[in-house]
Amino acid sequence: GTYMTEPSGIFMGRGEHPLRGRWKEGATQRDVTLNLSPDAPPVEGDWEEVVWQPESLWVARWKDKLSDKMKYIWISDTAPIKQTREVLKFDKAIELEENIELVRRHIEEGLVDKRPRRRMIATAAYLIDALCLRVGDEKDPDEADTVGATTLRPEHITLHDDGSVEFDFLGKDSVRWHKTIKPPRIVWDNLAELVRNARPSSSSGNGDRGHPSRDLPQLFPDVTSRDVNAFLSGIMPGLTAKVFRTHHATMVVNESLAMSGVKAEHPEYIKWQAANMANLEAAVLCSHTKQASGNWEATRERYRERQEKAEERVERYRQQIQEMTEALSALRREAQEKRESAATPEARRKIRERYARRLERARARLDAARQRRKRAQDALGKVKAQCMIAGKKRTWNLGTSLRSYIDPRVYVKWGEKVDYDVLEKYYPATLRRKFAWVRFEDNGHHADVQIRTCMSSDLTAVVEFFRSLKKRHAGLDLPMNTAEIEARFLPALDKEWQEAVVALGEESEVVAFAVVGPEWEADEEAVLDVMVLVHDDWQDAEFAEMLVGDITRRAEAYRMLHPRKELPFRPQDESWYTVAAEACAALGLGEVEPEKEIEGEYEPQES
Numbered sequence: 001g002t003y004m005t006e007p008s009g010i011f012m013g014r015g016e017h018p019l020r021g022r023w024k025e026g027a028t029q030r031d032v033t034l035n036l037s038p039d040a041p042p043v044e045g046d047w048e049e050v051v052w053q054p055e056s057l058w059v060a061r062w063k064d065k066l067s068d069k070m071k072y073i074w075i076s077d078t079a080p081i082k083q084t085r086e087v088l089k090f091d092k093a094i095e096l097e098e099n100i101e102l103v104r105r106h107i108e109e110g111l112v113d114k115r116p117r118r119r120m121i122a123t124a125a126y127l128i129d130a131l132c133l134r135v136g137d138e139k140d141p142d143e144a145d146t147v148g149a150t151t152l153r154p155e156h157i158t159l160h161d162d163g164s165v166e167f168d169f170l171g172k173d174s175v176r177w178h179k180t181i182k183p184p185r186i187v188w189d190n191l192a193e194l195v196r197n198a199r200p201s202s203s204s205g206n207g208d209r210g211h212p213s214r215d216l217p218q219l220f221p222d223v224t225s226r227d228v229n230a231f232l233s234g235i236m237p238g239l240t241a242k243v244f245r246t247h248h249a250t251m252v253v254n255e256s257l258a259m260s261g262v263k264a265e266h267p268e269y270i271k272w273q274a275a276n277m278a279n280l281e282a283a284v285l286c287s288h289t290k291q292a293s294g295n296w297e298a299t300r301e302r303y304r305e306r307q308e309k310a311e312e313r314v315e316r317y318r319q320q321i322q323e324m325t326e327a328l329s330a331l332r333r334e335a336q337e338k339r340e341s342a343a344t345p346e347a348r349r350k351i352r353e354r355y356a357r358r359l360e361r362a363r364a365r366l367d368a369a370r371q372r373r374k375r376a377q378d379a380l381g382k383v384k385a386q387c388m389i390a391g392k393k394r395t396w397n398l399g400t401s402l403r404s405y406i407d408p409r410v411y412v413k414w415g416e417k418v419d420y421d422v423l424e425k426y427y428p429a430t431l432r433r434k435f436a437w438v439r440f441e442d443n444g445h446h447a448d449v450q451i452r453t454c455m456s457s458d459l460t461a462v463v464e465f466f467r468s469l470k471k472r473h474a475g476l477d478l479p480m481n482t483a484e485i486e487a488r489f490l491p492a493l494d495k496e497w498q499e500a501v502v503a504l505g506e507e508s509e510v511v512a513f514a515v516v517g518p519e520w521e522a523d524e525e526a527v528l529d530v531m532v533l534v535h536d537d538w539q540d541a542e543f544a545e546m547l548v549g550d551i552t553r554r555a556e557a558y559r560m561l562h563p564r565k566e567l568p569f570r571p572q573d574e575s576w577y578t579v580a581a582e583a584c585a586a587l588g589l590g591e592v593e594p595e596k597e598i599e600g601e602y603e604p605q606e607s
Helices: 079-098 099-110 114-132 185-196 225-233 241-259 268-285 296-341 345-392 398-404 408-418 430-434 436-440 456-472 482-489 541-560 575-579 581-588
Strands: 034-035 049-051 058-063 069-072 157-159 165-170 176-181 450-455 498-503 510-522 526-534
Touching: 079 099, 079 241, 079 436, 079 450, 099 114, 099 185, 099 225, 114 176, 114 185, 114 225, 114 241, 157 185, 165 225, 165 398, 225 241, 241 268, 241 408, 268 345, 268 398, 268 408, 296 345, 398 430, 408 436, 408 456, 430 541, 436 541, 450 541, 456 482, 456 498, 456 510, 456 526, 510 541, 526 541, 526 575, 526 581, 541 581, 575 581
Parallel strands: 034 049
Antiparallel strands: 034 058, 058 069, 157 165, 165 176, 450 498, 498 510, 510 526
16 A cells, blocks of 8 residues: 555546646654554654554554545555455345345335434435435535435426336536436335425534535435444345445346356457456446547547458468468378379378378468467457457546456356456556455355464464474474564564564464565565464365465465565475475475474473
8 A cells, every 4th residue: 555645646536537737745653653562663843743553453553634544554455454455345235135135024024113303313224225225325525526325405306197217417526427227116105205304404513514515405314324324234244335335346247257258268358358347237236437538430440450450360360271271181182193193002101101291291381270269269359358348448547446346266167167267357556465365365264264464462372383393293383472572573663674474263272373575585585475374283185275265375476576486485494394284285395294293392481
């Protein structure tokens, strides 16, 4: 992620922003609050404040002097805690899919509730589900007049006599949102009632108290995202309005991929096209639009020229194949005639050998021509696919749904079925880092273990784990106090990159400990150090795969920052092999003979 505050400059904003063109002063050091753990090295400078909020994902924040909004520096997308949050977000969408009928029955019951406010909230929840709308109370007073489900006004909807409802308003970023649906009659009736009873929100408002639209009649006065989320959580704990967009976007991608008809034997551009079309459907569903580029005609002309050249190559290779096929047939006839006219068996033998070599060369040339035609046909198909996708998505922003709403596991599972590495060949590099966890996700087994970054607060438990290992493996060189463990294994600003991983059992006891990094050189090759220690009771291949998956994900994130280096795993100390044989095998470090128990005592240091 970015690590710089926004500099001073002219404010642009999105959509019809009322502050556009104003001067925006950048933040100074005195404006910035840092979020640092107590054990972090002291930072010099005149900061506004240094706080410790371990559940937050920001490391620095300041208030924008123009908009009066808080701005944040977020931790990297590759940070374990950030990726864990991503997994939880998509898991909640999966949970919604499993309970969608139950949730919708809950909404339907609310639609006919005798209490007007509950009917109002249920109607907003219905619109959020049916139309994939945002809640709508997120904007600030200085933003454009954009709305969502709970900030709709009477002028934004039209109730038609045929039972349909037309919605027309500006959504986020001032993007026009225009759709017509035919909802259940009870929804139509509720909306008609809300139009009749529309009034401005009270002083508590619905999130836009200072906005110019605060005095305008609202369909859902005083209904906030908090109210909607409380209503939804009543049937499914943790369910919020935002989960619906993630769920719907993921489901539409899943259905599109399933209906694409793509098979493993299809060329790669067909798979790429299917991935794009699924992404496009999600963008349309979520109304992620963008302004069309003004040079589309020039772009389309370039595609047309590329297509013409590709078609010419295909035709040229087709003619070559036809000519070579005819020449091969003629050569076969010539060989047959020569053999039949030969006077002696010896002459026939020599003719057969001579023509066999000529026929072999002719067939090789024909095979090569067919391969060239196949590559040319694939190139033509690729150009056609690129042109088609470019035309379809020119007013749609596919990046937002791909980054925030589509569960990447849906793409990856489909890619495995059709032999297509979606993460590598479709996702941009930044999102490959963001979703690196997908490649190494476990299968849901060993649910009683938690694998995460080792923190300073874990070190007392790590000491106990090291002591238990030393009782059975006295030859291990392990530190026996928290200070030495921290200095040796935990990352620090003044050290080369390395990460420590801890696996915790049901009782929060340490069952495994691993360290990946730092980078070092072996046999003139840049490699990554690695160490894995596993409790004797957890020595199984399944757990090893889980643990190594987490280690590998962290290593992959580091490798992406150093693309010119392969950086294979290469331990500096191989003595741990006997303590984690399964993990050693999972890392591809070779077979390990079990270690014999060593009798004897050792004197642990005090922690």
